[in-house]
Amino acid sequence: GQQLNQSPQSMFIQEGEDVSMNCTSSSIFNTWLWYKQDPGEGPVLLIALYKAGELTSNGRLTAQFGITRKDSFLNISASIPSDVGIYFCAGQLKGKLIFGQGTELSVKP
Amino acid sequence: EADIYQTPRYLVIGTGKKITLECSQTMGHDKMYWYQQDPGMELHLIHYSYGVNSTEKGDLSSESTVSRIRTEHFPLTLESARPSHTSQYLCASSARNNSPLHFGNGTRLTVT
Numbered sequence: 412g413q414q415l416n417q418s419p420q421s422m423f424i425q426e427g428e429d430v431s432m433n434c435t436s437s438s439i440f441n442t443w444l445w446y447k448q449d450p451g452e453g454p455v456l457l458i459a460l461y462k463a464g465e466l467t468s469n470g471r472l473t474a475q476f477g478i479t480r481k482d483s484f485l486n487i488s489a490s491i492p493s494d495v496g497i498y499f500c501a502g503q504l505k506g507k508l509i510f511g512q513g514t515e516l517s518v519k520p
Numbered sequence: 521e522a523d524i525y526q527t528p529r530y531l532v533i534g535t536g537k538k539i540t541l542e543c544s545q546t547m548g549h550d551k552m553y554w555y556q557q558d559p560g561m562e563l564h565l566i567h568y569s570y571g572v573n574s575t576e577k578g579d580l581s582s583e584s585t586v587s588r589i590r591t592e593h594f595p596l597t598l599e600s601a602r603p604s605h606t607s608q609y610l611c612a613s614s615a616r617n618n619s620p621l622h623f624g625n626g627t628r629l630t631v632t
Contacts, residue, residue, distance in 0.1 A: 453625045459620045497560060510563045511562060
């Protein structure tokens with residue numbers, strides 16, 4: 412079946428540093444989504460990307476929909492302690508969402 | 521923003537019990553989904569529905585069943601719970617194809 416490879420699996424960074432994570436797939440998607448999940452909660456949508464090449468920002472977050480439609484990245488600038496959590500990419504095709512394995516982010520104050 | 525509610529938040533039950541996890545959304549979304557997630561792991565689609573009286577199995581095989589009698593309600597049932605069913609179950613809805621999914625807070629199920 413379809414698979415998304417998300418990397419890195421985990422990151423330990425200092426507050427104020429920039430963060431980058433990405434997802435790749437052998438499949439083409441119509442939409443790329445980035446979610447953040449806090450412990451014991453459901454995923455919360457951060458950014459949605461609808462067109463190949465699209466670059467979208469949401470505050471300190473920036474994400475891009477790869478030109479080939481098979482990849483996407485998420486950047487977080489000037490990280491703060493509340494950025495801690497698990498970040499998931501998801502590719503969407505015909506209404507079904509396929510998730511990456513997640514990137515667990517830890518931020519040291 | 522979608523309002524989607526799951527109950528209970530936490531459930532601990534014994535093996536062999538029948539349980540129903542509730543999911544309701546107030547946005548009139550046609551599409552609803554159930555995902556299963558082990559702690560810190562990726563989400564796996566187990567059921568989805570594109571509207572009333574429509575239900576389909578997802579990519580991950582599950583012994584649970586679902587029903588969609590009303591647009592706003594998409595309950596998931598386990599006829600006989602087993603320890604292997606211990607997991608977090610997340611419900612989601614979306615307005616249309618390629619619209620983002622909005623998730624509930626999940627039900628964390630423990631079967632002893």
